[in-house]
Every structure is written in C-alpha cells, then in structure tokens.
Amino acid sequence: MPLEPFPLLPVDDHPSGARAVLTVTGEDRPGVTARLFAALADGDGAPVEVIDVEQVVVHGHLVLGVVVAALPAEGVEPEPEPALVARLRELADRVTAETRMDVAVEGASNGGALPLPGRPHHVIVLGRPVPPDAVAGAARAIADVGGNIDAIRRLSDYPVTSFELTVSGADATSLRSALAAVAAATGADIAVEQVGLARRSKRLIVLDVDSTLVRGEVIDELAARAGRAAEVARITAAAMNGELDFAESLRARVAVLAGLPVEVLDEVREHLVLTPGARTLIRTLQRLGFRCGIVSGGFTQITGPLAESLGLDFSAANTLEVVDGKLTGGLVGEIVDRPGKARALARFAEQYGIPLDQTVAVGDGANDLDMLNAAGLGIAFNAKPFVREQAHTALNQPYLDAVLQVLGFTRDEVLDAE
Numbered sequence: 001m002p003l004e005p006f007p008l009l010p011v012d013d014h015p016s017g018a019r020a021v022l023t024v025t026g027e028d029r030p031g032v033t034a035r036l037f038a039a040l041a042d043g044d045g046a047p048v049e050v051i052d053v054e055q056v057v058v059h060g061h062l063v064l065g066v067v068v069a070a071l072p073a074e075g076v077e078p079e080p081e082p083a084l085v086a087r088l089r090e091l092a093d094r095v096t097a098e099t100r101m102d103v104a105v106e107g108a109s110n111g112g113a114l115p116l117p118g119r120p121h122h123v124i125v126l127g128r129p130v131p132p133d134a135v136a137g138a139a140r141a142i143a144d145v146g147g148n149i150d151a152i153r154r155l156s157d158y159p160v161t162s163f164e165l166t167v168s169g170a171d172a173t174s175l176r177s178a179l180a181a182v183a184a185a186t187g188a189d190i191a192v193e194q195v196g197l198a199r200r201s202k203r204l205i206v207l208d209v210d211s212t213l214v215r216g217e218v219i220d221e222l223a224a225r226a227g228r229a230a231e232v233a234r235i236t237a238a239a240m241n242g243e244l245d246f247a248e249s250l251r252a253r254v255a256v257l258a259g260l261p262v263e264v265l266d267e268v269r270e271h272l273v274l275t276p277g278a279r280t281l282i283r284t285l286q287r288l289g290f291r292c293g294i295v296s297g298g299f300t301q302i303t304g305p306l307a308e309s310l311g312l313d314f315s316a317a318n319t320l321e322v323v324d325g326k327l328t329g330g331l332v333g334e335i336v337d338r339p340g341k342a343r344a345l346a347r348f349a350e351q352y353g354i355p356l357d358q359t360v361a362v363g364d365g366a367n368d369l370d371m372l373n374a375a376g377l378g379i380a381f382n383a384k385p386f387v388r389e390q391a392h393t394a395l396n397q398p399y400l401d402a403v404l405q406v407l408g409f410t411r412d413e414v415l416d417a418e
Contacts, residue, residue, distance in 0.1 A: 017069045017070055017071075017072060017078060017109075018069065018070045018078065018079050018080055018081040018083075018084040018107075018109050019051065019067060019068065019069045019070075019081070019084075019107070019108040019109045020067070020068055020081070020084050020085050020088050020105055020106065020107055020108055021065060021066065021067045021068075021105070021106055021107075021108040022036070022065070022066045022067075022068070022088060022092060022103060022104070022105050023063070023064070023065050023103070023104045023105075023106075024036060024062065024063070024064040024065075024066075024095075024101050024102070024103050025061070025062065025063050025064075025101065025102045025104075026061070026062060026099075026100065026101035026102050027060060027061060027062070027100075027101075028057050028060050028061065028062035029099070031099070032062060032064070032099050032101055033055065033064060035095055035098060035099055036064070036066065036095055036099075036103070037050075037066075039091050039094060039095050040066075040068060040091070043087070043088075043091050044087065045079070045087050046070050046071060046073060046076070046079050047070075047071045048068040048069060048070055048071060048084075049068065049069055049071050050066060050067070050068055051067040051068060051069050052065075052066070052067040053065070053066050053067075054151075056153070062101070067108055068088070070084050081107045081109045082107070084107075085105055085106070085107050088105045089105045092104070092105050119172070119194050119195065119196075120150070120166060120167060120168040120194075120195040121147075121166075121167045121168075121170065121172065121175060121192055121193065121194055121195060122164055122165070122166060122167075122192070122193045122194075122195055122199070122408065123138060123142070123164070123165040123166075123167050123175070123179065123190060123191070123192055124155065124162055124163070124164050124165075124189075124190070124191040124192075124193070124405060124406055124408075125138055125162065125163050125165070125188055125189070125190050126160050126161070126162040126188065126189040126190075126191070126395070126397060126402055126405060126406075127160060127161060127162075127187070127188040127189065127397075128159065128160045128161060128397065128399075129161055130161045130162070130163065130188055131186055131187070131188060133186050134182065134183075134186040134187075134188035134190070135163070137182035137185065137186055138165065138179060138182050138190060141175075141178035141179050141181070141182050142165070142167050142170060142175065142178070142179075144178060145170045145171065145174040145175055145178050146169055146170055146171075146174075147167045147168065147169045147170030147175060148167065148168050148169050149165050149166070149167055150166045150167065150168050151165070151166040152164070152165050152166075154410075155405045155408070155409070155410045155411065156404075156405050156410060156411035156414075157411060158411060159276070159277060159397075159399040159401065159402070160397050160399060160402050160405065162402070162405040164405075164408070166195065172192065172194065175192055176192050179192060183394075187396075189394065189395050189396050189397060189402075191393035191394075191395070191406045192393065193377070193393070193406075193408075198357065198358070198376065199407070199408055200407075200408060201358050202290070202358050202359065202360050202376060202377065202407060203289065203290055203291065203352075203354050203358045203359075204290060204291040204292075204293075204348065204349055204352060204354045204358065204359045204360070205285055205290055205291075205292050205293075205359070205360040205361070205362065205403075206293055206294070206295050206344075206345050206348065206359065206360070206361045206362070206371065206375070207292075207293070207294050207295075207361075207362050207363070208294070208295065208296060208297075208341075208362060208363035208364060208365070208368050208371075208381075209294050209296035209298050209302075209303055209306070209317070210296065210297070210298055210365075211240075211364045211365070211382070212275065212362055212363055212364050212381050212382075212400070213274065213275060213278055213294060213306075213400070214272045214273060214274055214275060214278075214306075215273045215274075215275055216273070217233075217236055218268060218272075218298045218299065218302050219232060219236060219253050219254075219298065220232055220233050220236060221268045221271070222257055222260065222264060222265075222268060223253065223256055223257065225260060225264050225267075225268075226256055226257055226259075226260055228256040231256065232253045232256060235249050235252055235253050236249070236253065239365070239366070239367065240364070240365035240366055240367070240384055241366060241384050241386055242366030242369075242384075242386050242387075245337075246297060246337040246338050246366070246367040247335050247337040250297060250318065250331070250335065250337070251331065254320065254327075254329055254330065254331055255329040255330075256329070257320070257327045257329055258326075258327060258328055258329030259326055259327065259329075260326065260327045261325060261326055261327075262301075262322050262325050262326060262327065264327075265299070265301045265302065265320070268302065269301075269302050269305060269306070272302075272306065275398075275399075275400045276398060276399050276400065276401075277399035277400040277401030277402065278310075278400045278401075279310070280400075280401040280404075280414070280418075281400050281401040281403055281404060282310055282311075282312070283417075283418065284401070284404060284409070284414050284417045284418065285404075286311070287417040287418075288409075288417055291313045291314070291348070291352050291354065292312050292313055293307065293312045293313050293314035293315055293316075293348060294306070294307055294312060294314075294315045294316075294317075295315070295316045295317075295336065295341045295344040295345060295348075295361075295371060296315070296316070296317040296318075296336065297317070297318065297336055297337065297341070297365075297367050298317050298318065299317055299318055299319065299320050300315075300317045300318065300319045300320075301319070301320055302317070303315050303316075303317040304317075313348075313352075314348045314351070316336055316340075316341075316344040316347075316348075317336055318331055318333070318335060318336050319331060319332050319333050320332075337367060338366070338367040338368075338369065338370050338371075339370055341363075341367065341368060341370060341371040342370035342371045342373075342374045344371075345359060345361060345371050345374055345375060346374065355376075356374060356375065356376060357376040358376055359375045359376050359377075360375055360376065360377045360378075360379065360403075360407070361374070361375035361377075361378050361379070362378075362379045362381050362400075362403060363378075363379075363380070363381065363383070363387075364380065364381050364382055364383040364384065364387065365383070365384065365387060366384065366386060366387060368380075368383075368387065369387060369390055369391070372387075372390075372391045372392065373390070373391070373392075375392075377392055377393070377406075377407075378391045378392045378393075379391065379392065379393055379394070379395055379403060379406060380393070380394040380395070381394075381395050381400065381403075382395070382396055382397075382398070393406060401414070
C-alpha cells in the first residue's frame with residue numbers, strides 16, 4: 001500500500017504582526033553585525049524574530065538591512081507598529097553610540113512588495129570600463145519589461161569590470177531582447193542567465209580555436225605561405241558569416257595549399273598567439289573540476305600539439321592529407337564542420353558522463369552555431385553579428401577569461417583557483 005504524503009501544515013507568516021526594518025550604514029569594522037543582533041536578542045520588551053537580512057560592503061562602506069517582527073505572546077495584546085518602532089529606535093541609539101554607525105528604524109508592517117512572478121535571472125554587465133549609461137540603460141530596460149533588480153554585486157575589476165544584477169519578474173525573452181539593445185547602444189557586454197543550480201553545475205567547456213582560443217585564422221596563415229592569402233581570406237570571411245557552406249569552403253581553401261612542404265605546419269604552429277586570458281580560463285576551470293577541450297574546423301596537425309601544450313582533455317579537428325612530405329590539397333577522415341562540431345561536443349560530453357546542459361561552448365563563427373546551441377550555455381566570443389544574434393549570450397571583450405564572469409565566478413574565486 002503506498003504511503004500517504006504528510007499533510008502540509010499552514011505556514012504562519014505573521015500577516016498581522018508589527019514589523020520594522022533596521023538599516024545600518026557607515027564605515028565597516030569588525031563586530032557591527034554581532035553587536036546589532038546581540039542588542040535585538042537582549043532588548044527590552046516583547047521578543048522579536050528576524051524575517052530578512054541583507055548585507056553588503058562597498059569599498060569599506062557597510063550597508064546592513066534587517067527586518068524583524070514582534071513575536072505574539074499568549075494573552076497579551078499584539079504590539080502595534082509605532083510601539084515596536086519606538087522601542088527599536090532606543091535600541092538603535094545604543095548601537096549607534098557603541099559602534100559609531102548610523103542605525104535607522106522604520107515601520108515595515110506591510111511586509112514589503114510581493115515576490116514578482118517568473119524565474120529570477122542573473123544579468124551580467126561587463127566592460128573595460130563599464131560606462132554609467134550601460135548600467136542606467138540596463139536598469140531602465142529591466143524596469144520596462146516588468147523586472148525588478150533585487151541585488152547587485154561586483155564580480156571582477158580585472159581584466160574586465162563586471163557586475164551581476166539579480167533580477168526578478170521579467171520574462172527571459174523580453175529581458176534578453178531589451179538588454180541586447182542596451183549592449184549595442186553602449187558598447188558594454190550584457191549576458192542573461194537563469195538563477196539556479198544549473199548555472200554553477202557546468203562541468204565541461206569546448207572552445208573553438210581560430211579567432212577564439214588563438215588570434216587569427218590558421219588557414220589564412222597557411223594560404224599566405226602559398227601566395228593565395230587574399231583569395232582564401234575572402235572565402236574564410238564568407239564562411240564565418242554563414243554565406244557559404246563550411247565544408248565546401250574548407251575544401252576550396254585547403255585545395256590552394258597543394259604542394260606546401262609539411263614543415264610549414266610547424267612554422268605556423270610556433271607562431272600561434274593565444275587570445276589574452278586563454279591560459280587563465282583553462283587553468284581556472286581545470287582547477288575547478290572542468291573538462292576542457294577544443295573542437296576546431298582547423299587541422300589536427302595544429303590543434304593536437306596545441307591541446308597537449310595546454311594540458312587539455314580532448315580535441316577534434318580536420319586532418320590535412322600529406323604525401324611525400326607535402327600537402328596534397330586534400331583532407332582525410334570525417335569533416336569537422338558545423339554539424340560535426342555539435343557531434344564532437346556531444347561525443348566528449350558522453351565520454352565524460354556529463355549531460356549536455358552542463359556544458360559550455362565558446363566560438364565566433366557560423367560553423368560554431370550548432371555547437372553553441374547544443375551546449376547548456378553557448379557564448380559567442382567577438383563573433384560576427386549573425387552569430388551573436390543566435391547564441392545564448394555574447395562577449396565582445398578581448399579577454400577570453402571574461403567567460404569566467406559569465407559563469408558567475410568572481411575575481412577572488414579565480415585568484416583562489418590559481
């Protein structure tokens with residue numbers, strides 16, 4: 001016989017009890033919070049219970065808010081709000097004298113605004129610097145779509161400045177659209193993610209290589225050595241903008257490499273320049289338990305040694321055909337194109353037993369879109385407009401480790417992981 005669930009007991013939220021909010025402000029120093037709560041515990045009159053607490057320190061300046069409610073006592077008339085406020089103001093004067101902090105007391109018996117409907121979201125505003133109009137524009141946009149900013153905290157001050165706003169009451173689609181317009185107008189990056197455990201449960205990241213993990217395009221460097229740089233650059237740009245089928249454009253570009261000595265691959269690999277912040281991103285995520293790897297439309301002769309040098313867990317790319325020490329202008333094996341990148345992501349996630357919704361993908365081109373959309377979080381990094389519009393979120397900073405702030409990690413957490 002199945003067991004009946006326990007009945008739900010009514011929750012007493014003290015709808016009619018008097019409430020008050022105490023706000024403590026001033027230069028932060030040890031013991032302030034302890035002194036306030038000790039005074040509340042030892043105060044004269046009817047006991048109170050703590051309903052809500054919020055504390056933040058901004059550049060050494062403390063702001064502490066505490067909401068308390070008078071506890072009802074059997075056989076005693078409930079304490080009215082004016083009496084509670086007056087009693088707490090006497091208590092506040094004593095705390096002020098002992099701590100040199102300002103302590104204000106106001107009535108709060110209306111219980112505050114009701115929680116807004118809908119899942120809350122994190123809105124991350126990034127820039128170097130963050131212009132005030134980006135914050136003002138984001139705040140207006142959030143209000144315009146019916147949202148409310150519940151909290152703001154700084155995530156980092158280097159290499160980018162970033163702030164995280166916790167927003168309630170806004171529809172995700174409307175919020176993203178409104179904030180995308182603010183980002184375009186102000187030049188700041190603004191990312192939106194749902195609040196919840198899923199955000200901090202990511203465990204695998206896949207990075208594109210060309211123009212993401214490294215600066216520039218390897219195929220363009222190879223073409224320059226074949227004397228066909230301009231021709232290949234035009235094909236590459238069209239492919240990254242989604243104007244050409246990637247597999248077709250790849251074969252066309254590789255064909256012009258026919259006859260190049262295989263040593264050219266070593267030369268190009270030795271001159272690769274990592275995107276600023278790439279090593280920090282990988283090192284930090286690995287120490288936080290992430291599986292890290294690369295999935296590239298480039299070539300295994302480049303990506304294999306690169307992955308090994310960075311200590312990556314996996315890599316996938318195309319393979320140039322080599323005969324008698326020279327490139328033939330052909331490819332061997334499966335083509336890693338747009339759908340191939342998404343398949344590689346799924347393969348590596350399965351290999352490590354990680355659900356797709358706990359993966360992150362970062363890329364810049366149209367051939368990354370399937371991979372970006374298949375991942376739990378797809379980040380368009382300095383991407384073409386066509387890609388930014390379709391990815392979950394976009395970063396236009398020159399630093400790859402700004403991805404850490406999108407994932408919700410603070411600068412202190414990054415330093416602790418090093």
